[in-house]
Amino acid sequence: MALKWFKGKKKSEVATPTPEEQEEQAPAKDDGAPQPATPNDTTAPQPPVPEPLPAQTASAPAPGDSAPASTGKGLFARLKRGLTKTRTILTTDIDQLFSGKRQIDDEMLEEIEELLITADIGVQTAMDLMDGIARKASRIQTPDALKQLLKQELQTLLANAAPPTDALQEKPHVVMVVGVNGVGKTTTIGKLAAREIHQGRKVLIAAADTFRAAAVEQLTIWAERAGAELVRHKEQADPAAVAYDGIEAALARGMDTVYVDTAGRLHTKVNLMEEIKKIQRTITKKMPGAPHEILLVLDATTGQNALAQAKMFNESLGVTGLVLTKLDGTAKGGIVISICQQLQLPLHFIGVGEGVDDLQPFDAARFVDALF
Numbered sequence: 001m002a003l004k005w006f007k008g009k010k011k012s013e014v015a016t017p018t019p020e021e022q023e024e025q026a027p028a029k030d031d032g033a034p035q036p037a038t039p040n041d042t043t044a045p046q047p048p049v050p051e052p053l054p055a056q057t058a059s060a061p062a063p064g065d066s067a068p069a070s071t072g073k074g075l076f077a078r079l080k081r082g083l084t085k086t087r088t089i090l091t092t093d094i095d096q097l098f099s100g101k102r103q104i105d106d107e108m109l110e111e112i113e114e115l116l117i118t119a120d121i122g123v124q125t126a127m128d129l130m131d132g133i134a135r136k137a138s139r140i141q142t143p144d145a146l147k148q149l150l151k152q153e154l155q156t157l158l159a160n161a162a163p164p165t166d167a168l169q170e171k172p173h174v175v176m177v178v179g180v181n182g183v184g185k186t187t188t189i190g191k192l193a194a195r196e197i198h199q200g201r202k203v204l205i206a207a208a209d210t211f212r213a214a215a216v217e218q219l220t221i222w223a224e225r226a227g228a229e230l231v232r233h234k235e236q237a238d239p240a241a242v243a244y245d246g247i248e249a250a251l252a253r254g255m256d257t258v259y260v261d262t263a264g265r266l267h268t269k270v271n272l273m274e275e276i277k278k279i280q281r282t283i284t285k286k287m288p289g290a291p292h293e294i295l296l297v298l299d300a301t302t303g304q305n306a307l308a309q310a311k312m313f314n315e316s317l318g319v320t321g322l323v324l325t326k327l328d329g330t331a332k333g334g335i336v337i338s339i340c341q342q343l344q345l346p347l348h349f350i351g352v353g354e355g356v357d358d359l360q361p362f363d364a365a366r367f368v369d370a371l372f
């Protein structure tokens with residue numbers, strides 16, 4: 001199917017964001033904030049230099065300061081607001097497409113496909129969706145009917161996404177959290193730990209991101225806030241050793257869950273991917289069967305690049321589940337659909353803010369509702 005989208009810009013793409021949207025801009029990814037200098041300890045081995053972080057990461061925000069009341073409704077509203085862009089594309093523009101037309105023709109199908117791609121659904125996923133829609137197009141007469149059909153098709157694509165299982169068998173249940181820099185790994189660990197502790201579980205966090213002192217400090221703040229125990233070493237320590245000690249401590253103290261925080265790494269850097277595999281092997285050595293989960297954190301505002309990250313991490317480590325953060329920002333929610341369809345990996349949680357309560361189990365039906 002020819003994609004006019006590649007030739008010309010749609011008005012939906014250049015629509016000016018509402019003041020609300022502008023205010024909600026996610027942290028700039030290109031602020032080029034310099035890495036905090038490593039301390040004068042010249043004897044420490046120099047680690048590979050991680051890619052730059054958003055300034056907020058380095059400054060270790062007091063987690064939860066801006067957290068809203070954690071009512072389910074509040075979170076849904078926030079998710080809905082985060083998906084404003086996508087919703088505008090999928091609803092307003094579909095309405096416009098129908099103005100003055102009585103039924104769906106080829107031109108209109110192309111325009112719908114173009115809309116889906118604009119919503120960050122991705123070319124492949126948009127084409128797959130359109131195949132389903134084209135087959136049923138003759139029965140569709142109104143924008144509402146089309147939206148219904150789109151909803152159904154989206155639900156089918158998202159069927160793959162599973163909320164986290166509550167039945168955790170192993171004790172401790174070891175979860176290694178991985179991803180590129182600044183996606184929200186540390187923040188997500190803080191939120192997850194708080195959640196579990198709230199459910200009465202005992203949680204220990206291993207600070208295996210040893211690249212920068214600031215990273216450990218940030219995690220320490222989160223651990224204190226959540227009420228989790230923390231195992232940390234000196235900056236520049238071997239991350240595998242921290243993970244090992246974390247598991248050992250968790251076994252000794254009867255912890256229910258261990259989260260292993262890891263340094264952000266570009267999925268394309270081979271040596272860093274080898275290092276993270278070593279962390280994984282070391283954990284297994286200490287506790288056969290662990291890590292039980294490899295949770296990959298992806299930033300929704302990076303759009304289709306998240307797919308490339310997921311593929312690489314999955315090949316190296318065997319990812320068991322995903323967390324998609326920053327859906328409260330300027331993200332175009334279509335990426336969720338693309339990820340679920342193309343990766344065949346379960347999406348466990350979505351992040352909808354920087355506060356401790358801003359994490360929700362992914363619920364496909366709710367998500368699709370928020371889109372329309």
Ligand SMILES: Nc1nc2c(ncn2[C@@H]2O[C@H](COP(=O)(O)OP(=O)(O)O)[C@@H](O)[C@H]2O)c(=O)[nH]1
Binds near residue numbers: 184328
């Ligand atoms: N708006 C928003 N910001 C988030 C979310 N998750 C994390 N962040 C922010 O993203 C930045 C990087 O997070 P951090 O946890 O340090 O990322 P890490 O490098 O992967 O550990 C911080 O400023 C976080 O507050 C989210 O769901 N929404």
Ligand SMILES: [Mg+2]
Binds near residue numbers: 209
């Ligand atoms: Mg971190």
